[in-house]
Structures are given as C-alpha cells and as structure tokens.
Amino acid sequence: MQGYILNINKVRDEDLIVTILAQDAIYTTYRFYGARHSNINIGYKIDFELETNLKSNIPRLKDVLHLGFPWLLNHEKMYHWQRFIKLFYPHLKEVEVLDKFYLKLLNDIVKKIEKQNVKRAILENYIKICEYEGRLHTHYECLLCDMPIEDEISVVRSFITTHPKCSYSRSYKIEKINEFFEHKSLINFTNSEVETLWSVLLEGL
C-alpha cells in the first residue's frame, strides 16, 4: 500500500504509533524499533505493509519504503508541506473509511509543489477539499450577520466568508475570492494576500 504519514507518536523506548493516510482508510499502526528501519517523518510518502496480530488491535507497520519527492531537500517546501499534512490528523482522525479523493489530491499537490510556489500550490488544492466536503459556499453570505456580501469580502477559518467589518479580517474584492473558489486559482492574488490566506489555512482544515 502507499500513503502519507500524518502523525507520529513515540511510545515506550523507540517504538512509534504512525498514522497513515492511504487510498481507502486512515491507518493507525505500530512500528517496533529495530535494526533495519528506514527513516520516517511526517509528510513522507511511503510504501508499506500491515501485519495484523491477534494480541493487538493495532496492526504492525512493516516493509516501509520511503518514496521521496524531487523537492524533499528543499527546506522551505518541506516545512510548509509538513505543516499542511499535520492538519489532516485532527481533521480526519475519527474517519475510518476514506474516499480515494484524499490520496489523489495529496499526490497532485506533491507534483504541483515541484514547479509552483508551495503555499499557492497547497491553497489552490486545499479549496478542492472544502468543495468535496460540501463546505465551500459560493452564495457569499456573511457567517456572522447572515447578510449577503456584495463587494468586499473576508475569509475566516475553513474559508468561510464574512464581511470584513464583521470579522475584522483582511478584505478582498469579491471577484478575486470567487475566482479562487470557482476556478481554484490564486493567479491574481499578491504574495502578501497569499500569506494571509495561508495563515487562515493553518487555523485548521
């Protein structure tokens, strides 16, 4: 199987609980410390096998092969990628059966990061998750006062829309946010605006 490491918890000496997003599920696995083990980290894509044991309800993680990215040694890209991947753990923690949409999306982002600014690549794809999960609203009403938004618009956690004056947040032209939501494009956003959107993303998926 292949998947992305969402979370790693140390238990006992060097043993680890490793949470993996794979095509059809989020797996919580147990990794014994051993002489032959490849280095793993949050955000890594791995090929792996699971061994179920009657004595434990957590399958054992084995035969781990790290599938590297071309930009793995680019610290900036890796740092932001890891911050993004970490958000999936609380977001999907309770989910057992997963749609293949998530693995495919992460694969797409990894490819996009190769050629594109890392934050832009992630944000433009993140908005597809909001849409997929039915959380992306393009009728543009304000979360706080329920009134329609007509010109200036803000986004708060999970890219929910508000009036800038209601949430005291950064204001954008509604056409730009619409382009982002409908066409998943940030081409007309300045780097400073992308930074602000990035901090909204880091509040949680």
Ligand SMILES: [Zn+2]
């Ligand atoms: Zn409002």
